[in-house]
Amino acid sequence: MNQACQHCPSNPLNGPRSLRRSASVSSIRPHYDTDLSMDKHDITEYLATIERLEDLRYREVARLQATLGSHGEELSKRAQLCDAEIISLREELGYQKQQNIAVENLAAEAEKTIANMQQHIRRLVYQLNSMRNKKEQFADRIDRLGNTNTVLLKKNKAIAMETDEFKHEMNAANSSLMDAIVREKEKAGLALIQRDLERARC
16 A cells, blocks of 8 residues: 555655655654654654654545545446446347347248249149140040041042942842833733733634
8 A cells, every 4th residue: 555655646745745754754763873862842743743644644545445436436337337238238149049040940941931832843844744745645646536537538438439339330220120120011911912812812
């Protein structure tokens, strides 16, 4: 504590007062080399000087304690501000951590949704390709059926032509047969008439 007082610029023990104190102390210091006894005046002055020094020391100690107290209050306020700032930072970090967790959850959900959509798209593409293949197969079958129908139509047309020709031939044959039957009937009728005439003559 004495060292702190000596280095303090407001210490009354520094400067001219220290010189006076030195002078006072030296003036009341007993001269043991010349006289082994002290008179009453010297003792009183020596004690007064000691009291002044103690008073100065007490004042300096009180001033330092007040200074330390103000510094302590300032440090306490700063510590409270630091604690409040730390609490705020912790809350902000906690909120940011929650936000990061929420973002990670959303990212995982989005990734899962994208994977499901990609799988659904692959299924749709597979179904579309299957439908295209079936359409192509159906078109091929239609072409084959069309070709078959064309062949059948040609065959039917040929059969119809052959049927018409056969009908004409049958009609011609029937006509010739009917003509022959009529002629034979006429011949038979004439023969019967002639026979009857011959019988009548007899």
